[in-house]
Amino acid sequence: MYWGGxxxxxxxxxxxxxxxxxxxxxxxxxxxxxxxxxxxxRATKSAKxxxxxxxxxxxxxxxxxxxxxxxxxxxxxxESQIAxxxxxxxxxxxxxxxxxxxxxxxxxxxxxxxxxRGKHMNSAALLTLAAEMNAFTKFVAMPxxxxxxxxGADVIMRWQTGxxxxxxxxxxxxxxxxxxxxxxxxxxRGDCDAAFIIGADPGATMxxxxxxxxxxxxxxxxxxxxxxxxxxxxxxITTAPAGIAAPGTGYRMDEIPLPLKPALNSPYPxxxxxxxxxxxxxxxxxxxxxxxxxxxxxxxx
Amino acid sequence: MKITGGKVYDPANGINGEVRDLHIVDGKFADNANxxxxxxxxxxxxxxxxPGGVDVHTHVAGGSINFARAMTPEDHRRTQAFIRTQSRxxxxxxxxxxxxxxxxxxxxxxxxxxNEAAVPALSARHTHEELSDIPIVDKSSCVLMANNEIMLxxxxxxxxxxxxxxxxxxxxxxxxxGVKAVNPGGVAxxxxxxxxxxxxTAIPGYNKLTPGDVVTQLARIIDDLGxxxxxxLHCNNLGAPGNVATTLETMKHLEGSRAHIxxxxxxxxxxxxxxxxxxxxAQLADYFNAHPNMTTDAGAVLFGDTVTITADGPWxxxxxxLTGRKWGNxxxxxxxxxxxxxxxxxxxxxxxxxxxxxxxxxxxxxNDPWRVFLSTDHPNGACFWRYPEIIHxxxxxxxxQACMKKLTPAIKxxxxxxxxxxxxxxxxxxxxxxxxxxxxxxxxQKGNLGVGxxxxxxxxxxxxxxxxMFGHPRYVLKGGQVVIEEGDIRETPEGRxxxxxxxxxxxxxAFLKPIFEDCYTMSFENYPVEMERIEHPTMMDCxxxx
Numbered sequence: 106m107y108w109g110g111x112x113x114x115x116x117x118x119x120x121x122x123x124x125x126x127x128x129x130x131x132x133x134x135x136x137x138x139x140x141x142x143x144x145x146x147r148a149t150k151s152a153k154x155x156x157x158x159x160x161x162x163x164x165x166x167x168x169x170x171x172x173x174x175x176x177x178x179x180x181x182x183x184e185s186q187i188a189x190x191x192x193x194x195x196x197x198x199x200x201x202x203x204x205x206x207x208x209x210x211x212x213x214x215x216x217x218x219x220x221x222r223g224k225h226m227n228s229a230a231l232l233t234l235a236a237e238m239n240a241f242t243k244f245v246a247m248p249x250x251x252x253x254x255x256x257g258a259d260v261i262m263r264w265q266t267g268x269x270x271x272x273x274x275x276x277x278x279x280x281x282x283x284x285x286x287x288x289x290x291x292x293x294r295g296d297c298d299a300a301f302i303i304g305a306d307p308g309a310t311m312x313x314x315x316x317x318x319x320x321x322x323x324x325x326x327x328x329x330x331x332x333x334x335x336x337x338x339x340x341x342i343t344t345a346p347a348g349i350a351a352p353g354t355g356y357r358m359d360e361i362p363l364p365l366k367p368a369l370n371s372p373y374p375x376x377x378x379x380x381x382x383x384x385x386x387x388x389x390x391x392x393x394x395x396x397x398x399x400x401x402x403x404x405x406x
Numbered sequence: 407m408k409i410t411g412g413k414v415y416d417p418a419n420g421i422n423g424e425v426r427d428l429h430i431v432d433g434k435f436a437d438n439a440n441x442x443x444x445x446x447x448x449x450x451x452x453x454x455x456x457p458g459g460v461d462v463h464t465h466v467a468g469g470s471i472n473f474a475r476a477m478t479p480e481d482h483r484r485t486q487a488f489i490r491t492q493s494r495x496x497x498x499x500x501x502x503x504x505x506x507x508x509x510x511x512x513x514x515x516x517x518x519x520x521n522e523a524a525v526p527a528l529s530a531r532h533t534h535e536e537l538s539d540i541p542i543v544d545k546s547s548c549v550l551m552a553n554n555e556i557m558l559x560x561x562x563x564x565x566x567x568x569x570x571x572x573x574x575x576x577x578x579x580x581x582x583x584g585v586k587a588v589n590p591g592g593v594a595x596x597x598x599x600x601x602x603x604x605x606x607t608a609i610p611g612y613n614k615l616t617p618g619d620v621v622t623q624l625a626r627i628i629d630d631l632g633x634x635x636x637x638x639l640h641c642n643n644l645g646a647p648g649n650v651a652t653t654l655e656t657m658k659h660l661e662g663s664r665a666h667i668x669x670x671x672x673x674x675x676x677x678x679x680x681x682x683x684x685x686x687x688a689q690l691a692d693y694f695n696a697h698p699n700m701t702t703d704a705g706a707v708l709f710g711d712t713v714t715i716t717a718d719g720p721w722x723x724x725x726x727x728l729t730g731r732k733w734g735n736x737x738x739x740x741x742x743x744x745x746x747x748x749x750x751x752x753x754x755x756x757x758x759x760x761x762x763x764x765x766x767x768x769x770x771x772x773n774d775p776w777r778v779f780l781s782t783d784h785p786n787g788a789c790f791w792r793y794p795e796i797i798h799x800x801x802x803x804x805x806x807q808a809c810m811k812k813l814t815p816a817i818k819x820x821x822x823x824x825x826x827x828x829x830x831x832x833x834x835x836x837x838x839x840x841x842x843x844x845x846x847x848x849x850x851q852k853g854n855l856g857v858g859x860x861x862x863x864x865x866x867x868x869x870x871x872x873x874x875m876f877g878h879p880r881y882v883l884k885g886g887q888v889v890i891e892e893g894d895i896r897e898t899p900e901g902r903x904x905x906x907x908x909x910x911x912x913x914x915x916a917f918l919k920p921i922f923e924d925c926y927t928m929s930f931e932n933y934p935v936e937m938e939r940i941e942h943p944t945m946m947d948c949x950x951x952x
Contacts, residue, residue: 122927129925236726240727243596243597243598245735260472260532261535263476264475264504264535264536264539265495265497266496266497266498267479267482267497269476274490274496276489277489278498279497281483354531354535356532361528361532362529362531363928363932366932392492
């Protein structure tokens, strides 16, 4: 099941490499042995690949998931509530029956679910549906991530700080609060007096007040290309593109690390080398900590 | 460098509390005779000197613990925070500590070597990246094999030699040190919502291969390959009432092979259901005492909050259904799986009370401290930084009896702990937290204060408060470097990683490649972890196993 995502256009290898076309020990006929359902607010190109397409009314994903959770448990739902989702009882009953009959169900959800009305509540509801389906058959759910190696950034921030993003170090240890410490919030409030940007182009995607603040402060940008961000940055260091001319590691959406082997040489240094040299230069400067040992441990209990 | 006047507990050399001087040259213990003078002298008069602690079974790095970190931000907020200083990175302690904090917390407790007990080969690169971010301590790791479908298929067809070559190939591909087996067959069956509970019943999806066959053959393979650490086995049927029968049957399947039974506490229950669950540690300890081919670690439970993480996917689904708390599940292609559920152990809960007692009973009823080791299966039974509490329970019967008063009254007649009066000596503690696990891991240079061994030392101030004594050593030395002193972290050197390279038939790759390309989503060439990704690798030779 794909929910609020359009892999045909956004993750073009997903069907062929992972979900639909592969033949395997238990599904020897490949596509013929699988059923694909797509839930979205409109028939995207991915709908052509689906066996069943369920067009949910915009903003009603959470309601639809909640109804499915109830139906899975055998609860009856008033017709008026089902009508709100834009779908019929028969359609949902058919979907639930197919889900329960599957040997192994997998739900992939995209930003059409996680970034629309309800946001993280939608993701939580869908993950709960997948968890509860395990009372009947094996079911898993996974987000369809965007951007190259965003998963890698998540994974490393988690092992070093405990949190995936939206982290503040301004008390000397990691604190997490999306909505307060997320990049966009810090920029819009004008809380930071410098910015260091690697492998991202917030100048193209963030709200105007955030972009204005980036342009007003010393912004340093590491990027192989000229981007909206590099144009407004005070310093742009051209780096070798990772995976093409610089080695490294990319984390797949399922958090499997893949080695990146460069196919070309580049006259430019890798991001890693630039950051290492900046760190070396910083290490030569006096520490920002005042004299005397700060307390090593804060107990917040 | 010199450590003088301390009471030395060095079980590997039979030294039991004698006052001795230790000499250190180039990070190793040296003979007094060859002029090991110069450098710093630590006056340890009146203090207690142990070899640095060795954790034989812990989960500190890789996909599963990192998923647990993601799932428990609420714990990070209330836990101990490590503030960045000029020499230390910031981090968080708690149920699933961050990597830098993990190194600081282990070293702060006198531990200098840890074995990451469960590494899926497919994401071994990730595990090694995390291990290299754990400072101070040396590390080894065990690769998960018992649910690898390529290996299971070979065993089903009776191709033992080929299966052995494949295991050797995976150990090297993952740049691992040993082999972990988790719920053999059961995790593979979990891909389709099943489990494998009977040792003699065919694994779902297979015609004749049983979990018992996998246990026997894998243990033999590891002995044949001569890996320094034997099969590291998490038995089938973990956590279930009455599972002692499965555990005993598993042990029978291991006769004639070396084996390390992981977290035995979780495998020592009688009863038919949650309300009749009782301890069967006495029965298990009797069998274990009579079979010297095995070692084990306790997997002890302490009351409080933690997060459970295991490759045993079906068990974690059950725990999710029992608790109704958060549940994470990660299936790792055709290799293994993983489940994560936050959990709170309560003395008022009969099952938890039994688990608490069983962990201690096994440590007290297994009579050879060289064969049972201190562990909580971190973070499953409790977090590793709570080891001093377990040491206190082992060394003081009065404290145990006092703790037992807090258990639910329903516990009466279900445990044998009230009748056990044994108290551990310092010598025995040094054995179960250092010398024993080092020997079981085949790390001869660890857990040993003898000449030529790594100068990993922990020095305690003698203290009637056992938890304070073991939780706050006066000095910790790692490779001859003072890393902890007067309650503060002085140095944060990088640790090493121990790896082995068992030999395999040169045609193994040609055999494996087409099968691999048929069932993996990653290319064969990209799969093995490159040697240059391992920080400070130390190759350990394979050994001859009789």
